[in-house]
Amino acid sequence: KQWYQRRVRDDLLEAKSKELKDLQERKILTLTKEIKHQETQLHDIREQYNELKDTFEYNLGLINERDKELGECDKIITKLNEEKSSHMAEISDIKVELASAKQALLED
Secondary structure, three states: OHHHHHHHHHHHHHHHHHHHHHHHHHHHHHHHHHHHHHHHHHHHHHHHHHHHHHHHHHHHHHHHHHHHHHHHHHHHHHHHHHHHHHHHHHHHHHHHHHHHHHHHHHHO
């Protein structure tokens, strides 16, 4: 009888050990699949990040070029406004001289 109880207990222990081993193997398989899935997601996210970074750097370069061009345009506009003011002053002086010359001719 003791031998039989020991045998039943050993069989039960062996069955539970096998069951635990099977559960652990399934858990390992599930975790391995999850890790592979997460690695794929991480790879995709890194690619997206790199694309966004490249696009950002390209756009930043365009903005810097535009800002430089705008600075040059501001300089040109300032110069043209100064020239315009100078020409307007010249025109005003010429009009005064012309009016004086006309007055002198009328008085003669």
